[in-house]
Amino acid sequence: MFLEQSIMDLKGVGEQTIKKFNKLGLFTIQDLIEHYPKEYEDRRKITKIQETVMDEENNIIATVASRPEVMKKGYKVIVKFRIKDDTGSIYVVFYGQPYMKNNFIVGETYNFYGKIRRQYGCIEMESPEYEKVDNGITQKANKIIPIYPATQKLSQKVIRQLIEQALSLALPEVEDVLPAYIKELYKLKSKSFALTHIHFPKDDEAFFEARKRLVFEELFLLQLSLFVLKSEFLSRSKGISKKVPESFKAFVEYLPFEFTGAQKRVMKEIVKDLKSDYAGNRLVQGDVGSGKTVIAAASLFIVIKNNQQGALMAPTEVLAKQHYEFLQQVFEPFNIKMALLTGSTTAKEKREILAKLKSQELDLVVGTHALIEDNVEMPALGLVITDEQHRFGVRQRLKLSEKGQTPDVIVMTATPIPRTLALILYGDMDISIIDELPPGRQPIKTNAVDSSYHARIYQFMDKHIREGRQCYVICPMVEENEKQADLKSVTEYTAYLKEQVFPHFNIGLLHGKMKPKEKNAVMEAFASGQVHILVSTTVVEVGVNVPNATVMVIENAERFGLAQLHQLRGRVGRGKHQSYCVLVSDSKNKVTKKRLKIMEESTDGFVIADTDLKLRGPGDFFGTKQHGLPEMKIANLYTDAKVLKEVQKAAKSLLEQDKDLSLPEHQGLKVKLLQTIEGEQMHTAL
Ligand code: ADP
Ligand code: MG
Secondary structure, X not given: OHHHOEHHHOOOOOHHHHHHHHHOOOOEHHHHXXXXXXXXXXXXXXXXXXXXXXXOEEEEXXXXXXXXXXXXXXXXEEEXXXXXXXXXEEEEEEEOOHHHHHHOOOOOEEEEEEEEEEEOXXXXXXXXXXXXXXXXXXXXXXOEEEEOOOOOOOOHHHHHHHHHHHHHXXXXXXXXXXXHHHHHHOOOOOHHHHHHHHHOOOOHHHHHHHHHHHHHHHHHHHHHHHHHHHHHHHHOOEOOOOOOOOHHHHHHHHOOOOOOHHHHHHHHHHHHHHHOOEOOEEEEEEOOOOOOHHHHHHHHHHHHOOOOEEEEEOOXXXXXXXXXXXXHHHOHHHOOOEEEEOOOOOHHHHHHHHXXXXXXXXXEEEEOHHHHOOOOOOOOEEEEEEEOHHXXXXXXXXXXXXXXXXXXXXXXXXXXXXXXXXXXXXXXOXXXXXXXXXXXXXXXXXXXXXHHHHHHHHHHHHHHHXXXXXXXXXXXXXXXXXXXXXXXXXXXXXXXXXXXXXXXXXXXXXXXXXXXXXXXXXXXXXXXXXXXXEEEOHHHXXXXXXXXXXXXXXXXHHHXXXXXXXXXXXXXXXXXXXXXXXXXXXXXXXXXXXXXXXXXXXXXXXXXHHHHHHHHOOOOOOOOHHHOOOOOOOOOOOOOXXXXXXXXXXHHHHHHHOOOOOOHHHHHHHHHHHHHHHOHHHHHHO
């Protein structure tokens, strides 16, 4: 099939170009035609020279009025010439490209597109895109030009040309998987119309129709696959009902605190699931610090006392270890045998743990995604809990729940997810919300300041550490894909704090490049109070709990999303002491300032998420893969909520009609659906 052929088979692509396309994740013709523009340049409007706008891109048609001259400007070679139309004239300048001199003929007319600046009193268009106008006809002027996601080394022109070529060859082969009746009902254009006009829109209307069609298809496939996964799951979801054991009361009394009202309510909902002989499937959503871990503990307790096994999966080793220690503590008098299984468990220990899980000598295993591996056998598995779910995929979730005796599934997350989105992502789950913080928590006091405050911040930290508290200092990024420069900066900053500012305190450093063992050692030292200040990248973002830490300083706060700032801030304010968060940023950007202001004004994850969406628009908030939302090629899970509703309706009625997609008009869809479920998309994105 042509669509599956390599980009290599197109005309005019060499090895080097291919490599660059591959870097963008583009390998086949299909990839290419689904590489949608990220934005467009509207070049339908030609601006007269007199009306051009300074410091902006302008699109003009003008005649070359002076011979291009090569000259030196400092140590740079430039080519400069004058162009004019019937309203005036300006200069065109190219930097470092002396050969440009030969590309223009005096008296000929060209379309120029580029930024206009005032330079030493001259008005100049700098290194414009240009094209000769033949008999009044141009390729680009009067058109809407697509701008593609690209790497620096791959020019828009090359991408555009190849996509144009691929489209013209591929369109006859493109299959339209949407059944005709759905297209008619929801007024959707054909697939080939959509592909043509998403890349090269004829006009606004064609663009909107093209986009709607593609968004619909993408969401439709996502929704259908989730429905299908769900029904697969439901069809064998008769579980084993559990009873609340008598010892549960003793367990609750043994806890160092009383449940909040919200925790009690959520426990009731979970207990209902556990008692029922259907396997429950529940999402527990609760803001940072709302006390989700103890809910996990109580649920596991019930299941284990019914002679079944439990598994608790966390996204990082540090977090898994912390959960393990918490459970050891609260289960201490209750004779529950548990093990910790992570990437750094030795092979020998692991073998032992696996054997004991299999023979049911162990009641409970806590770990990272190592738990999903096939060799982990738990014949009596009755409850699977995954914490901070947004880092795991649906697939992973299902995989874990395939072990044992159709276990109940609980997923816990602090990510505030809007309702519509929850419906599509967790359409298969019941949702419980912990909407109350444990008593006695004072709201975290937050201040956004610029770096001139550093001396005061250090004094503030000093005072709190002397009173027995601990502090976090967060530096941006430095995770898996970290840049060397960032790594250097966090290490250097730590050294600076150690030597110049806090020689009298112990300072620990935590970043993504460290080995799990080293990370654990630092976290332990911090948790035990040995380390006073923990300098860290966002690796502490998820779940870490050190209630004695009361000051959180976030450097370069503008570089974080609000959701992330909220998560980070949630590391303090977890105990009885008043906690503080200082956001340091020198950004003068208005939106940034507003965003940081929201952080000063609110501590409610939902409010923060909502305001952030309004300020920055969608995309940024959850946009990153890190949050585990499906990466959409074109749909936007927020702004396309209207289409999402139509899609849900359409998907439901389709499955009601034809549960296994056996009708002839659903065959194309079925193939595509299986690809979606099996493919990368579901593995990594969902
Ligand atoms: P998260 O929901 O962010 O995972 P945790 O489960 O880590 O929150 O709980 C945060 C802190 O609050 C922990 O120190 C925990 O022991 C404590 N905690 C949880 N529930 C209560 C409660 N009902 N009363 C007092 N403290 C609680
Ligand atoms: Mg947690």
